[in-house]
Amino acid sequence: MIIVVRHATFNFQLLQNNQMPIIETQNLHFGFTKNELVLKDINLKIEKGTIYGFLGPNGAGKTTTIRLLLGLLIPSSGNIQLFDKSLATDSLKIFQNIGAMIETPSLYEHLTGFDNLQITRKLKNISNKRIDQVLEIVKLTDASKTRVKAYSLGMKQRLGLALSLLSEPELLILDEPTNGLDPQGMIETRELLFKLNKDFGTTILISSHLLSEIEKIVTHLGIIKKGKMIFQGTIAELHNLQLEHSLIQLETSNNEKAYSLLNNNYKASYNNEGIQVIFESREQVSHICKTLIYAGLDIYHFNVASNNLEDIFLTITKN
Amino acid sequence: MSAITRAFSTETIKSKNTFALWLTFIGAAIIPLTLVITYIYNWKLFVPEPGQNPWEEIFARSFNGITLFTPLFIILIIGLLFNIENRANAWKHIFVLPISKSSFYLSKYLFLFWLLLIYYILFVSLTWAVGLFLGAYKKELNFLNSAPEWGEILTYLTKFIIGTLAIIAIHFWLSFRIKNLIANLGIGLTGIAFAILLNGKGGYTIYFPYSFPIKMLNYKPNPTYFLEDYHIISLFYFIIFSCLSYLDFTKRFKG
Numbered sequence: 411m412i413i414v415v416r417h418a419t420f421n422f423q424l425l426q427n428n429q430m431p432i433i434e435t436q437n438l439h440f441g442f443t444k445n446e447l448v449l450k451d452i453n454l455k456i457e458k459g460t461i462y463g464f465l466g467p468n469g470a471g472k473t474t475t476i477r478l479l480l481g482l483l484i485p486s487s488g489n490i491q492l493f494d495k496s497l498a499t500d501s502l503k504i505f506q507n508i509g510a511m512i513e514t515p516s517l518y519e520h521l522t523g524f525d526n527l528q529i530t531r532k533l534k535n536i537s538n539k540r541i542d543q544v545l546e547i548v549k550l551t552d553a554s555k556t557r558v559k560a561y562s563l564g565m566k567q568r569l570g571l572a573l574s575l576l577s578e579p580e581l582l583i584l585d586e587p588t589n590g591l592d593p594q595g596m597i598e599t600r601e602l603l604f605k606l607n608k609d610f611g612t613t614i615l616i617s618s619h620l621l622s623e624i625e626k627i628v629t630h631l632g633i634i635k636k637g638k639m640i641f642q643g644t645i646a647e648l649h650n651l652q653l654e655h656s657l658i659q660l661e662t663s664n665n666e667k668a669y670s671l672l673n674n675n676y677k678a679s680y681n682n683e684g685i686q687v688i689f690e691s692r693e694q695v696s697h698i699c700k701t702l703i704y705a706g707l708d709i710y711h712f713n714v715a716s717n718n719l720e721d722i723f724l725t726i727t728k729n
Numbered sequence: 730m731s732a733i734t735r736a737f738s739t740e741t742i743k744s745k746n747t748f749a750l751w752l753t754f755i756g757a758a759i760i761p762l763t764l765v766i767t768y769i770y771n772w773k774l775f776v777p778e779p780g781q782n783p784w785e786e787i788f789a790r791s792f793n794g795i796t797l798f799t800p801l802f803i804i805l806i807i808g809l810l811f812n813i814e815n816r817a818n819a820w821k822h823i824f825v826l827p828i829s830k831s832s833f834y835l836s837k838y839l840f841l842f843w844l845l846l847i848y849y850i851l852f853v854s855l856t857w858a859v860g861l862f863l864g865a866y867k868k869e870l871n872f873l874n875s876a877p878e879w880g881e882i883l884t885y886l887t888k889f890i891i892g893t894l895a896i897i898a899i900h901f902w903l904s905f906r907i908k909n910l911i912a913n914l915g916i917g918l919t920g921i922a923f924a925i926l927l928n929g930k931g932g933y934t935i936y937f938p939y940s941f942p943i944k945m946l947n948y949k950p951n952p953t954y955f956l957e958d959y960h961i962i963s964l965f966y967f968i969i970f971s972c973l974s975y976l977d978f979t980k981r982f983k984g
Binding site: 477480481482483484502503505506508510512513514515516517518519520521525528529530532533534535557573 | 745746816826
């Protein structure tokens with residue numbers, strides 16, 4: 411499949427919504443050393459009730475951003491607000507409403523799954539019966555009395571998820587939660603997150619380096635590359651971007667004539683390799699084809715290149 | 730329940746099935762068990778002179794044993810306690826829970842002292858039990874017709890614990906800053922080796938924290954002062970290093 415992005419400028423499409431954002435960062439910069447910034451001017455805005463997919467290739471700055479959002483790193487400059495409170499001054503209040511899992515889950519492997527949950531339960535000061543509920547949610551009830559070191563990778567991920575769900579948080583922050591899971595595990599995790607969002611209104615920030623992994627459940631997307639946000643908006647806005655970049659490449663017996671015919675109704679360009687025409691629907695593809703045939707032109711090459719979301723994501727992050 | 734109490738109770742859960750917990754029990758039993766063997770094989774050497782209290786001898790030997798063993802035990806137990814968090818990669822989880830870093834720091838410190846208290850109580854109880862056992866085994870040892878001087882034992886232990894406080898504070902700090910358990914042990918062992926080489930003696934050893942416990946080998950109490958110079962310096966180090974590590978943990982440490 412040919413991937414051609416016509417316009418390499420991706421406007422920051424900040425969410426236009428009157429709701430108070432649950433997460434908001436302003437001009438966030440961070441560097442592990444003074445001279446080298448790994449995050450530049452990150453302006454995240456995540457609304458209540460959304461599932462926000464935070465995408466980027468490995469090393470783009472996803473985990474660093476998440477660590478900053480959780481106070482595990484201190485920003486070089488900029489503001490972080492969660493639940494309309496400053497992270498710098500109200501972290502304990504903020505953490506009451508957050509469940510988080512960063513990279514691999516933090517588990518005491520010499521203890522049972524139940525003991526691991528018990529530790530977090532006590533530290534969060536919540537009811538004992540909640541342990542049974544989260545074990546049920548992540549389907550680990552039968553393995554709760556087994557030591558974690560005997561768990562499979564998928565079970566550990568699910569236990570990590572259970573830890574983050576203990577306090578029935580308003581906001582879940584999950585850094586690549588499906589890492590290392592088999593396809594079935596991935597599907598189950600996605601279903602669980604979707605259910606949490608649908609049934610309990612939990613806002614979810616989920617990071618991944620694969621769009622295909624999360625595109626089915628996210629409502630909003632943020633794409634980061636080399637420490638900079640390069641897209642932020644709804645899935646619909648990304649779809650619009652997709653349409654912008656669907657085109658036909660063609661070659662005829664008279665390219666000049668074909669170009670002048672098509673350029674009246676479509677965005678078309680013409681060079682040595684042939685003609686490129688942007689289209690927005692299947693009907694337009696048919697119309698382009700008919701126009702050329704009725705004009706008596708021979709068509710030597712006709713290639714419909716329709717970028718899917720994954721292609722768009724790859725193109726954005728590559729270029 | 731206060732945050733510290735809750736955090737303390739989680740420390741007890743975390744210590745389940747750990748070497749740290751077993752070490753506390755085994756460490757407390759090592760010296761008394763060694764004494765059983767020593768006394769049984771050489772019992773004639775330990776028959777007391779008329780009017781002599783055999784408990785003085787057995788406790789003096791027992792205390793000399795822990796004088797050498799306890800610093801190593803302390804370094805190992807602190808390293809193991811923090812290793813529980815390091816191995817689980819738990820800091821990033823703990824620091825996003827609604828519990829203050831100071832509560833967590835204090836609960837960890839309290840749990841360490843709780844383990845040390847268990848260690849000392851077990852050690853004294855086992856030494857006493859060994860004496861009773863030896864008394865029953867050989868009446869000539871005269872353990873059953875006399876009693877330990879509990880006041881002196883308590884005084885010695887108090888001074889000894891004060892002497893170890895500096896090492897506790899220093900290694901408590903090192904153990905969350907240096908994640909490698911072996912590196913922590915290496916630093917501790919080097920310190921102890923120096924202290925043993927110096928035999929706890931010499932002009933500057935009163936400033937060298939690892940030599941404070943060693944100085945209590947064959948300890949004879951000072952008739953004038955309750956605490957020796959090095960006890961006071963140990964207390965001073967404990968306060969300074971504890972404050973510094975507290976500030977480091979609560980303000981700068983990110984796991």
